[in-house]
Amino acid sequence: MPRSAMRRFFRHGMFPQLMVFEAVARLGSVTRAAAALHLAQPTVSTQLKKLQQSLDVTLFAAQGRGLQLTAAGRELQQACGELFEVIGRMADRLDALRKPAPALLRVAAVPSARRSAARLLAEFCARNHARPREIDPEVVPVLERYPWPGNVRELRNIIERMAILTPGDHLTVDAVPMEVRLPAASRPASGLQEVRDAAERERIRQALDQTDWNVSSAARLLGAERTSLHKRLRALGLKRR
Numbered sequence: 001m002p003r004s005a006m007r008r009f010f011r012h013g014m015f016p017q018l019m020v021f022e023a024v025a026r027l028g029s030v031t032r033a034a035a036a037l038h039l040a041q042p043t044v045s046t047q048l049k050k051l052q053q054s055l056d057v058t059l060f061a062a063q064g065r066g067l068q069l070t071a072a073g074r075e076l077q078q079a080c081g082e083l084f085e086v087i088g089r090m091a092d093r094l095d096a097l098r099k100p101a102p103a104l105l106r107v108a109a110v111p112s113a114r115r116s117a118a119r120l121l122a123e124f125c126a127r128n129h130a131r132p133r134e135i136d137p138e139v140v141p142v143l144e145r146y147p148w149p150g151n152v153r154e155l156r157n158i159i160e161r162m163a164i165l166t167p168g169d170h171l172t173v174d175a176v177p178m179e180v181r182l183p184a185a186s187r188p189a190s191g192l193q194e195v196r197d198a199a200e201r202e203r204i205r206q207a208l209d210q211t212d213w214n215v216s217s218a219a220r221l222l223g224a225e226r227t228s229l230h231k232r233l234r235a236l237g238l239k240r241r
Helices: 003-010 014-027 030-037 041-055 071-098 113-127 139-145 151-165 192-210 215-222 226-236
Strands: 060-063 066-069
Touching: 014 030, 014 041, 014 071, 030 041, 066 071, 071 113, 071 226, 113 139, 113 151, 151 192, 151 226, 192 215, 192 226, 215 226
Parallel strands: none
Antiparallel strands: 060 066
């Protein structure tokens, strides 16, 4: 998109409008969105109206007492999810640059670290509008044994990949990547990322092959959200043979 065509997205404080829109789309109600954002209902309605005027599209259609997303609304909701995720990653990177390099994370060493995995999983599910998941108690000792050279960022990546590839509501030990489960003596000194990506790539490819490369069907088979699976396909460079 030419930069000149992007100007409409920077008018009238559009980012707050997008946050309001995302809350209404996710919660299906102006009233609930206003409560969640701690805003007055007229303010939420005004922000939605301004957003629709700026974009020149209709985002919601009335359905009884509720609201239903239009085709443009569904497209914008998906774009908002991707935009907020990018901004979240950017904030993480900037935050890391503001602080001294941290020591290696030991999940059992920090009092709150045992809850880190559950918190990261809940954040991922909320960010991707996925059903809530839980981590089986047996997973915690496995995570505690791993040194986490990438600190919390690596833990976050592992938890998110487990969530994407787990079909059920519980993340089990079987979902933990092999390089994390391996004893320290058996763990290769390098290439951990390659091993992890290869295993994930193969599992996703199997699901895609079973569904004739229908991403929505493959996502259901994997128990993942379609948008999350699309992101992993791009990240892993997976294409149909």
